[in-house]
Amino acid sequence: MAAAAPPEEEKSVQEEVSLLILLAQQVIKSPQEAESSKLDCAELARQIDRLSSAAPSLYDRPVRRIAADITKTLDRALSLARKCRHGGLLRHLFSITTTADFRKVSKLLDSSIGDMRWLLSLFDSDETNLSLPPIAASNDPILAWVWSYIPTILMGNLKDRVDAANELASLAKDNDRNKKIIVEEDGILPLLKLLKEGASPEAQIAAANALYNIGTDQERVRMIVDVTGLPIIVRVLGEAQTRVQIPIANLMARMAELDPFARGIFVIENVTRPLISLLSMDLVLPLVLDVAKQLPGKDSINSIVQLNREIARTQRYLNSPAHSSSFSSSDGSSRGGHHKKEKEREAETPELKLKLQVSCAEALWKLSKGSISTSRRITETKGLLCLAKIIEKEIGDLQFNCLMTVMEITMFAECNTELRRADFKTNSPAAKAVFDQLLRVIQEGNNPTLQIASIRSIAAIALGKFACPDNFNSSQHSKAIIDFEGVPALRAVVGANDQARVHGLKLLCYLALSASNSKALEQARALNALEGAARSVVPQNPDLRELFATAINNLTLHRTGAHFHRQSIAP
Structure with missing residues (x-):
C-alpha cells in the first residue's frame, strides 16, 4: 500500500x-x-x-x-x-x-x-x-461580511470599529457556523485588541459581547485562552467603567463554566480579588455590629474581639486603593485613577450596580465550581463574609448566585481538611455568618416562587456539607441546625417531590447520625420520613443505602431506648 x-x-x-x-x-x-x-x-x-x-x-x-x-x-x-x-x-x-x-x-x-x-x-x-x-x-456572503468587519476592527475609525464588532457579535449570536467562520478567519485577536485598547466604553462593550457570543463551547473558549486573552479580560475588569465590567464578568462566567483550564488560568491571574471587590462595593463597616449581634451570649469577649478585628481587616482590604486598582496600569496614575473610578461608581444608578454585582457573583460561582484554588482565594480574601452579608440582605439572582458560590466552597470544605479547619472552625466569624444565613434561608422556604424553591434546594445542599460526618465539626453544626429550628423546615423539603428532596433527606440522615436523641427529630417524625423515603429514593440512589440504614438504625435505637425508659419510670 x-x-x-x-x-x-x-x-x-x-x-x-x-x-x-x-x-x-x-x-x-x-x-x-x-x-x-x-x-x-x-x-x-x-x-x-x-x-x-x-x-x-x-x-x-x-x-x-x-x-x-x-x-x-x-x-x-x-x-x-x-x-x-x-x-x-x-x-x-x-x-x-x-x-x-x-x-x-x-x-x-x-x-x-x-x-x-x-x-x-x-x-x-x-x-x-x-x-x-x-x-x-457567488459562494458565501457571510465570509465576505467577516472579511469586511475584521480589518475594520483593526484599522477603521473608532465608530466603524465599534459597528464592526457589534456586527460580528450579531453574526455569532445563536449561529454556530458563523462562529466557526469568525474563528477560522482570525477574528479573536482583533476583538481582544479592541478590548485591550479601551478606546471607548462602547468599543469595549462591543468586543466583550462579540467574544461572549463566540465562546459558547470549550473549543472556542480554549482558543481565547491560547492567544493569552485572559490577562486582558482580567485587567479590563479591574480598570473599566461599570457598564463595561458587566459584560466582562458575564464573559468570565461563561468561559469558566465551559472550560476547566480557563478556570485555572483565571485563578492564576487572581481574578477573585477584583470580583469580590466589585461584589462588596456597597458593603460598609456596620457589618461588624450586625454580625457581632448574632453571637450567642455564652461566647466570650475574645470571640467578639476576634470577629471585629477580622471584619475590620476585611473592610480595610476591600476598600483599599491597592486592592481596587491592583490591575491598573503601572504608569504612576493608579491612585488618581482609583479616585476617579470611585466617583464614577458613586454616580452610577442602583440598577446598574445591581447588574454588576449579579454578574460578579455568577462569575465567582462558575469559577468556584470544581476549583479548590478559587475556593481558597475567596476564603483568603474574606469573601465568605461578603457572601454572607449579601445572602442576608438581597433577594433574587444576586442572592441565588452567592448561595451557589457558598455551595461550591462548602463542597471542597467537606473533602479538604486544610480548608475546612482553616475557614470552617466553629469559632470562625466568616463560617458562622455564612452558616446562620443558610439556616435563615431554609426557614424562609414557604415562598411559593420557583426561584425561592431553588434557593431552598441549594441551602439544603450546603447545609449537608456542614453536617456531613466527614466534616470536622459536623456534630456542632448539626446541633446548630436543630437549635435554629431547621428540622421542621427540612421536614417540609423532604416531603416535596422535587430535586431538593434527595439533598434534604441526606441532611436529615446526617442529623440522625449526630443527634439521634433530639426531640426535634422525634417531633418531626424523622424516622417515619426516612423509612418511607428508603423505599422510593434508595433504589434510584444506591450509594445512599448505607447512609439511610445507619440513620434509620440510630433513630430506631433511640426510639426503643426512650420507650423502655418511659416504661421503667411509669407508676
Whole structure:
C-alpha cells in the first residue's frame, strides 16, 4: 500500500502574491509570442495589467483566499495564451481556440479584478466597504461580511470599529457556523485588541459581547485562552467603567463554566480579588455590629474581639486603593485613577450596580465550581463574609448566585481538611455568618416562587456539607441546625417531590447520625420520613443505602431506648 503523501505546507502571503505576479507577467507577454488571436491575447494582457496592482499585507485571510482563486484564473489564461503560439499545422489543429474560450476567461478575469478591488478597499482607512466581492457573492456572503468587519476592527475609525464588532457579535449570536467562520478567519485577536485598547466604553462593550457570543463551547473558549486573552479580560475588569465590567464578568462566567483550564488560568491571574471587590462595593463597616449581634451570649469577649478585628481587616482590604486598582496600569496614575473610578461608581444608578454585582457573583460561582484554588482565594480574601452579608440582605439572582458560590466552597470544605479547619472552625466569624444565613434561608422556604424553591434546594445542599460526618465539626453544626429550628423546615423539603428532596433527606440522615436523641427529630417524625423515603429514593440512589440504614438504625435505637425508659419510670 502506497504511503500517504505528506500534507502540503501552507504558503506564506508573500509566496502567494509572488506566484500571482509571475503568472501575470507571463500572460502579459503572451501577445508578443502569439501567432493567432493576437487581439484577444492583447485584451487579456490589458485586464491582467489592471489586476496586477500592489496586494495588501496586514489582514491576510481574504488575501490568501482571493489569491488562490486568482491563481487558478491566471493559470487558465496562460494556458489559453500558449495555445496561440506558432507550433506547426498539426499542433494548431489540436489546440484550436475559439472566441467563447476567450469570453469565459475574460469573464473570470473581470471577477478577479472585482475581487482585488474589493480587497484593496478593505485596507483603505477612508472608506468603509460593506459590498460583496464576486468570489463571496457567488459562494458565501457571510465570509465576505467577516472579511469586511475584521480589518475594520483593526484599522477603521473608532465608530466603524465599534459597528464592526457589534456586527460580528450579531453574526455569532445563536449561529454556530458563523462562529466557526469568525474563528477560522482570525477574528479573536482583533476583538481582544479592541478590548485591550479601551478606546471607548462602547468599543469595549462591543468586543466583550462579540467574544461572549463566540465562546459558547470549550473549543472556542480554549482558543481565547491560547492567544493569552485572559490577562486582558482580567485587567479590563479591574480598570473599566461599570457598564463595561458587566459584560466582562458575564464573559468570565461563561468561559469558566465551559472550560476547566480557563478556570485555572483565571485563578492564576487572581481574578477573585477584583470580583469580590466589585461584589462588596456597597458593603460598609456596620457589618461588624450586625454580625457581632448574632453571637450567642455564652461566647466570650475574645470571640467578639476576634470577629471585629477580622471584619475590620476585611473592610480595610476591600476598600483599599491597592486592592481596587491592583490591575491598573503601572504608569504612576493608579491612585488618581482609583479616585476617579470611585466617583464614577458613586454616580452610577442602583440598577446598574445591581447588574454588576449579579454578574460578579455568577462569575465567582462558575469559577468556584470544581476549583479548590478559587475556593481558597475567596476564603483568603474574606469573601465568605461578603457572601454572607449579601445572602442576608438581597433577594433574587444576586442572592441565588452567592448561595451557589457558598455551595461550591462548602463542597471542597467537606473533602479538604486544610480548608475546612482553616475557614470552617466553629469559632470562625466568616463560617458562622455564612452558616446562620443558610439556616435563615431554609426557614424562609414557604415562598411559593420557583426561584425561592431553588434557593431552598441549594441551602439544603450546603447545609449537608456542614453536617456531613466527614466534616470536622459536623456534630456542632448539626446541633446548630436543630437549635435554629431547621428540622421542621427540612421536614417540609423532604416531603416535596422535587430535586431538593434527595439533598434534604441526606441532611436529615446526617442529623440522625449526630443527634439521634433530639426531640426535634422525634417531633418531626424523622424516622417515619426516612423509612418511607428508603423505599422510593434508595433504589434510584444506591450509594445512599448505607447512609439511610445507619440513620434509620440510630433513630430506631433511640426510639426503643426512650420507650423502655418511659416504661421503667411509669407508676
